Amino acid sequence: MTDTRAATTMSISPCGDAAVRVAVDGDDTDRVWTAVHRLAGWLNHGGIHPTVTAVPTYDAVLVEFDPYYSTGEEIASHIRSWDITAGEGGAAGGGVIDVPVLFGGEAGPDLEWVADVVGHPVPKVIDLVCAGEPLIRCLGGPAASAMTDGPDFGVPIPRLATPRLRVPPGAVSVAGRQTVIGPVAAPSGWRQIGRTPLDILRTDTDAVVPYRPGDRVRFVAIDETAYAELLGTPMRYRHDD
Amino acid sequence: MTDRPELHVDSATVCVVTDLGRLAGPARGLAVNGALDQFAARAANALVGNAPADPLIEATGFGVTLRPSHDVLMSVTGAPAEPAVDGRAYPAWAPLSVRAGETVRIGVSEAGLRVYVAVHGSFDVPRLMGSCAPDSMIGFGTQVTSGTVLPLLRSHPPLVNRRFGATVFDFGIPRDVGRVSSVLDVIDGPDAAEFGTGLQRLYDSPYTVTPRINHVGLRVAGAVPRRSVTGEVLSRGVPIGAIEAPTGDELLILMRGRGITAGYPVLAVLTSRALDHAAQLRPGQTIRFHRTTASAATAAYLERRRLLDRIALRARTAFAALV
Numbered sequence: 049m050t051d052t053r054a055a056t057t058m059s060i061s062p063c064g065d066a067a068v069r070v071a072v073d074g075d076d077t078d079r080v081w082t083a084v085h086r087l088a089g090w091l092n093h094g095g096i097h098p099t100v101t102a103v104p105t106y107d108a109v110l111v112e113f114d115p116y117y118s119t120g121e122e123i124a125s126h127i128r129s130w131d132i133t134a135g136e137g138g139a140a141g142g143g144v145i146d147v148p149v150l151f152g153g154e155a156g157p158d159l160e161w162v163a164d165v166v167g168h169p170v171p172k173v174i175d176l177v178c179a180g181e182p183l184i185r186c187l188g189g190p191a192a193s194a195m196t197d198g199p200d201f202g203v204p205i206p207r208l209a210t211p212r213l214r215v216p217p218g219a220v221s222v223a224g225r226q227t228v229i230g231p232v233a234a235p236s237g238w239r240q241i242g243r244t245p246l247d248i249l250r251t252d253t254d255a256v257v258p259y260r261p262g263d264r265v266r267f268v269a270i271d272e273t274a275y276a277e278l279l280g281t282p283m284r285y286r287h288d289d
Numbered sequence: 290m291t292d293r294p295e296l297h298v299d300s301a302t303v304c305v306v307t308d309l310g311r312l313a314g315p316a317r318g319l320a321v322n323g324a325l326d327q328f329a330a331r332a333a334n335a336l337v338g339n340a341p342a343d344p345l346i347e348a349t350g351f352g353v354t355l356r357p358s359h360d361v362l363m364s365v366t367g368a369p370a371e372p373a374v375d376g377r378a379y380p381a382w383a384p385l386s387v388r389a390g391e392t393v394r395i396g397v398s399e400a401g402l403r404v405y406v407a408v409h410g411s412f413d414v415p416r417l418m419g420s421c422a423p424d425s426m427i428g429f430g431t432q433v434t435s436g437t438v439l440p441l442l443r444s445h446p447p448l449v450n451r452r453f454g455a456t457v458f459d460f461g462i463p464r465d466v467g468r469v470s471s472v473l474d475v476i477d478g479p480d481a482a483e484f485g486t487g488l489q490r491l492y493d494s495p496y497t498v499t500p501r502i503n504h505v506g507l508r509v510a511g512a513v514p515r516r517s518v519t520g521e522v523l524s525r526g527v528p529i530g531a532i533e534a535p536t537g538d539e540l541l542i543l544m545r546g547r548g549i550t551a552g553y554p555v556l557a558v559l560t561s562r563a564l565d566h567a568a569q570l571r572p573g574q575t576i577r578f579h580r581t582t583a584s585a586a587t588a589a590y591l592e593r594r595r596l597l598d599r600i601a602l603r604a605r606t607a608f609a610a611l612v
Contacts, residue, residue, distance in 0.1 A: 061479035062476060062479070062558075062583050063478065063479055063528040063531070063555065063558050064475075064476050064478075064528050064529075064530050064531075064558030064559060064560060064561070064583075064586070065476065065560045065561055065583050065586035065587050065590060066528070066529070066530075066561050067528035067529075067558070069479045069525070069526070069528075071525075088316070092316045099312070101312060101313075101315050101316055102315075102316060103315045103316065103526035103549050103550070104526075105523065105524055105525050105526055105550055106523045106524065106525075107523055107525075108523075108525045108526065109526070110315075110525065110526025110527065110528060110549070112315060112321075112528065112529075115561055115586075115587045115590050115591070116590070116591065116594045119583065119584075119587055120583050121583075186318075186524070186550070187317060187318025188318060188524050188548065188549060188550035189318075189320070189524075189527075189547065189548015189549045189550045189551065190320075190426045190548035191318065191319060191320075191424070191426040191427050191548070192317060192318030192319055192427075193318065193548075195524060195550075207552070211535075223552070224522070224523065224552070226523070226524060231427075232426050232427055232428075234426060234548070249427055251417055251427055251428065251429040254313075254417065254418045255317075256317060256318075256319065256417075256418075256427070257317075257318065
C-alpha cells in the first residue's frame, strides 16, 4: 500500500499464527515513527478487538492477537484500511527526564572502545551523548528499556560478538544508531558506555517506568561523588516537584 | 487452622503462581509471560469451574506436595502426572475433590516438564497490570517453595464420592490430551528471506534441546541456517515463538518471558499449538521443525480452544447441579 501524501508505505508480514509485523517505510524517520505509534495507540485502545495488542518501536509495530478471535489476514485487512495519514497524535509522552550518567570505567566498560570506533577522544564522545534531548522512541526489551536515537556519532556502533551475561540496572548503552537505558540487570550485546544512579523501575505501580515513548531525555555527565549521592533516587520528569 | 481457606505447600522446587499472562505488558515494554503451556493452564482452570485467566500453580521439572486447610476442588494438567491424595492415585485432567488436611502429591513424569494445578476459587496473590504472572526480569511474582501458604478465595464442598470422578465427570477430554509432540509446527518468519535457501536446514535437521531452557527462551543445538545478508537493524518487536540464530551452533526459541524487542532476524515462528509442546520439552530431547501455514495453524488451535470451551461448559453445568 502506498500513500504519496505521507510518503510512507506499510508492509505487513505474518509472524506465526498469533502476530503480524507492520513495517512502515519512508524518508522522514519522524513521520514513520509517528505513524507507527499512532497505529499502535489505535490498536491498544481496542481499534480492532480488545485482545489485540501492539508493540511499537522505531519503524515497525508488532501486532499480537488471540487466534481464537482473529486471524492475521483479518488483522492485516483492518490495518490496511486504517488511514495512515489521518489525525493527530502518535506517542503519548511529552515530558523531559534528566538522566545523570557516570561515564567510563566500571560504569561504562565500552566507552573507550566506542571512542575508537567513532574516531573522537573520550570527552568529545561524552559531549555528543549529552548533546540535545533525544526522543524516547519506544520501550523495548528487556523490561521497558528506554530506547532513543543514538548520538550523532556519524557511524553505526557494532554490537558485541558475544553478549554479556549481565549488565547492571541503569546501564546506558549504544548499538547501531540507538541508545538504550536499561532499568534492570539483564544480558546485553550492546556497548555499555555509562550508568545512571537513578532508580528506574518499580513494580508497585502499573506504570512500572517513569517515561513513555515521546518523552525526551537529557544525559548529564556526573562524577563518582555525585553518582554516590544520587544512588537510589527515583527517576522522574524534570518539572515534577 | 484459620477460617480463611489456604493451600499449604509442603514441598516444591521450581514452582510459581501464574496465569495466562500480562496482556497489558507488551504495550508498556514488558513481556507477557504467564503459563508456558497455555492449553494445560486453561484446561486446569476450566476443570474446576474457574475463569480462564485465574491464577494457578505452574510446577517445572519437579513435583509438588500440597495440603489444603479446607475442602477444595482441584485439577492437575500439563505433563503426564498422576496425583495421589493420601497415597491413593487419581487421574489427571479431571476434577479432584480433596478434603481439608489431606496431602496431595503431584509428580512430573519424564514425558513432560510442566504441571499445572488449579484450585476452585483460585488464589489471592499480588498482581501487576491485572496479572499475577511472574516476570523474572523485573523481579515480580509469587514464588512457591516448601512452606509457602497460598490464600484461597473460596473453599468447595466435597464431591460425594471421589471415585466417580472419571465416570460422572465425562468432559469429553481425549485420552491423549497431554501427549507431547517432539515435532514443532512453525511458519516461515518475517525475515526468512534473509536466510535464502539456507532456511531449508531448519526443516531438514534434527535439533537437541539444551539444558538452557526457561521462560525467556529455549536453546536447541543443531545445524544453524546462515544468514545471507548482513547489516545493522533497528530494534523491533519480536513475536513469542520466534526462532533466531544469534550464535553459530544453537537456535534460540523465544518464549513468553522474552524481551519484547530484538535486533536479530526471525527465521520462523512456532505456532500457538507448538508453543504448548515446546513448554513440555526436556533437555536432551530431539526435536524437528515442521513447516506449516497460518490457516492450518489456526484450524489446529481453534480445535483445541473449542475443546476447552466444551470442558468449561460441562464443568460449570456439572458443579452447578451438585452444589
